[in-house]
Amino acid sequence: MKMTFRWYGSGRDSITLKQIKQIPGMSGLMGVLDHKAAGEVWTEEEIRAYMDEVHEAGLECEVIESVNVHEDIKMGLPSRDRYIENYRITIRNLAKYGVKVIIYNFMPVFDWLRTDLARVIPEDGSNSLYFDEADLGDMGPMEIVRSTIENSNGFSLPGWEPERLAELETVLERYKTITPDDLRENYRYFLEGIIPVCEECGVVMACHPDDPAWPVFGLPRIAHSQEDYDKIVKLYDSPCNTLCLCTGSLGSDPDNDIPAMIRHFGQMKRIGAMHVRNVKHLGYHKFREAAHLSSAGDLDLYEIMKAVHDTCPDTYIRPDHGRMIWDEVGRPGYGLYDRALGAVYLSGLWEAIEKTSAR
Numbered sequence: 487m488k489m490t491f492r493w494y495g496s497g498r499d500s501i502t503l504k505q506i507k508q509i510p511g512m513s514g515l516m517g518v519l520d521h522k523a524a525g526e527v528w529t530e531e532e533i534r535a536y537m538d539e540v541h542e543a544g545l546e547c548e549v550i551e552s553v554n555v556h557e558d559i560k561m562g563l564p565s566r567d568r569y570i571e572n573y574r575i576t577i578r579n580l581a582k583y584g585v586k587v588i589i590y591n592f593m594p595v596f597d598w599l600r601t602d603l604a605r606v607i608p609e610d611g612s613n614s615l616y617f618d619e620a621d622l623g624d625m626g627p628m629e630i631v632r633s634t635i636e637n638s639n640g641f642s643l644p645g646w647e648p649e650r651l652a653e654l655e656t657v658l659e660r661y662k663t664i665t666p667d668d669l670r671e672n673y674r675y676f677l678e679g680i681i682p683v684c685e686e687c688g689v690v691m692a693c694h695p696d697d698p699a700w701p702v703f704g705l706p707r708i709a710h711s712q713e714d715y716d717k718i719v720k721l722y723d724s725p726c727n728t729l730c731l732c733t734g735s736l737g738s739d740p741d742n743d744i745p746a747m748i749r750h751f752g753q754m755k756r757i758g759a760m761h762v763r764n765v766k767h768l769g770y771h772k773f774r775e776a777a778h779l780s781s782a783g784d785l786d787l788y789e790i791m792k793a794v795h796d797t798c799p800d801t802y803i804r805p806d807h808g809r810m811i812w813d814e815v816g817r818p819g820y821g822l823y824d825r826a827l828g829a830v831y832l833s834g835l836w837e838a839i840e841k842t843s844a845r
C-alpha cells in the first residue's frame with residue numbers, strides 16, 4: 487500500500503509540498519493539473535514542470551486524478567473521436583513521467599455534488615461537506631452550481647471548473663434523451679479507444695464512482711453499486727480497466743457494503759486506487775462527511791483496510807476529503823489537518839493489520 491495525498495499545484499493549493507512530505511508515512515501524491523479543461527491534451531512540458539517540483543520535494547507521483555472526460559464523449563457525439571485522441575496523447579505523456587494510474591470518472595455534467603460545503607458538526611464545531619436531497623429539490627442545477635462555486639473559499643473545486651459548466655443548460659437538455667444503457671455504450675466506445683494505449687504503456691485507468699451514489703437531477707449515472715461496476719469491468723476486459731474505490735462516495739448509500747465490494751473487486755484485480763474516508767448517514771439521501779475514525783461515522787475503517795490488505799495490498803490510497811478543523815481555511819474537503827490525521831490513522835490501522843496477520 488502506498489499512502490498518498492491530493493495536491494493541486496503551487497499557487498493553486500493552500501498546502502505546500504513540504505507540509506505533505508512531513509506527514510508520517512506519505513509516499514507521494516495523487517496529482518492533478520488543476521487548470522486543464524476536459525478534452526485538452528496534458529502536454530509534456532506541463533507534466534514535467536509539475537513532476538519536477540514534486541520530485542524535488544522528495545515525493546512520488548505515480549497516480550494522477552481528474553483527467554476529465556469531455557462531455558461529447560459521454561454523450562456519444564461525432565466530435566468525440568477528437569477528444570478520445572487527445573486523451574490517448576495525454577495517457578502517453580503521463581506514462582513518460584512515471585504515472586501508473588489515472589483516476590477519472592464518467593459522471594454526466596457533475597462530478598461530486600453537495601448541498602452545503604461547510605456544515606457545522608454540532609458535537610465539536612468543525613465543519614464538513616454535507617448533502618441533503620431535500621435541499622436540492624428547491625435548488626435546481628444552475629443554482630447549485632452557483633452556490634458551490636461561491637462557497638469554495640476562492641478555490642476551484644475538482645469537477646467544478648468554470649469552463650466545464652459554461653454550457654450547462656444545453657448539456658443538461660441533451661442528456662434528457664440519453665439513457666443509462668446509452669451512456670454505457672458511449673463508455674464502451676471510450677474504453678475501446680483508450681485501453682489499448684494503456685496496455686501498451688503500462689497505465690491503469692481507475693473509474694471513480696458517482697458521488698453521491700445515486701442519480702441526481704434525472705441525469706443517467708452508471709457507477710454507484712457493485713452491480714454497476716461489474717458491468718463496467720466487462721465493458722472492456724483488461725487489467726487496465728479498473729475502479730477507484732472511493733469509500734465515501736459509494737458509502738453514501740447504506741446499501742453498499744464497502745468491505746465486501748473491496749474484496750469482490752480486489753480479488754478480481756480491478757482496484758486501481760482507493761479514496762478512503764468516512765461518512766455519517768443522517769436520513770434518506772442525507773449525509774455528512776465525518777472524521778476518518780470508524781467511531782466518527784458509519785463505515786468500519788478497520789474492515790475496509792483489512793479488505794484492502796487481504797485482496798489488493800499493493801494499491802494506492804489517499805485519505806479523501808477531511809473536515810475543516812482548527813480554524814483552517816482552504817479548499818472545502820481538502821484542508822491539511824484533518825486529511826493528515828486521516829492518513830496517519832489509516833497507516834496505523836495498516837501497521838496493526840500487517841503485524842497481526844504476520845503472526
Ligand code: DNO
Nearest residue numbers: 551552589590591644645694
Ligand atoms: C472529489 C474527488 C473527485 C475525483 C474525480 C476523478 O473530491 O474525489 O473529484 O477526483 O471524480 O475524476
